[in-house]
Amino acid sequence: MDELKPTLEEFQESALETVRAVAPPTLIFAAGGTRRGAALAGVSPQSDDYARWSRERMMSCFDLIFRHGVQHIFTFAIVNSQFEEVTEGYREKLISWVDWGLAGPEALREYDDLGWRVRLLGTDGIQPLQETARRLEGATPDHYRHTLWWYVVPDLDAPWRWLLDAAYHAQAQTREEVVRALYGEDIPPASLFLSFGKPMVSPALLPPPLVGSLHCYWLQRPSYELSQRQFRHILYDYAYLRATWQEDKGGRAEQALNHRDLWEDGPTIGLGQRLGPFWYPAPIDPPEVG
16 A cells, blocks of 8 residues: 555645545635734735735635645635624624625636635625625536535534524435535535644534544644645645554554654644744654654
8 A cells, every 4th residue: 555655745746636536525624814814914904905815815725725626615704703803893894805705796707717606604694795695606606516615603503503404494314414405415524624723623613514534734824825735735644644544453553662652752732832812833843753
């Protein structure tokens, strides 16, 4: 098996067809730190320039992911913590920015050029975004191959309300039936999760019926700053380095003795440090592997 595995550098230089063969069909992406990223780029997070700057990076990021073989991206336009902010005027600006960024004239032209179907879910009770959702559905037809699914999550219980309501009305008995009731089609379970900042999960970030055997990665570059090299490195880890399961585990556990010190004094993934008002992961010294 290892003889067939490319090196990381070989994978970085591989043709798109090679990379697409190991990419997951469904990916969940939870961007974070967009205002932080804007500040680092010299863009005011309170200005309309911020919405334009963020949309450009979002489109570039998702285009990269789709080009590498992913068919469905689930991501989030607004999450519960944003609704709870008390920054003056932020909620009104946020809804306006989301409407323009997701379904403004520039966005609709790009979706048509790229062949993306785009849907906005969870807009119940938010009238301006209900119109946004209708505009997206009318402008991006069902036959497009790639689908970008946006969510608005007003509170942490909302994903469970949607799931239970869909299951009840469809009399669904399986995950697949719930997915069809919620999204109107079959969608493979997500097996790759890209998020930002602190390693944490919640139903606001991971729609329960979509979660499969999920491999998780937390980026520390704020906003949508995902390079091709970085994404291919993640896909390499996902497809090759994490493929450690063996049907026959005879003698496998004993191989841990070859690196006893690494297992007996290993790091804790998730510990961090404060950088002003922000969390940042604590450094981990690279192991000395003989």
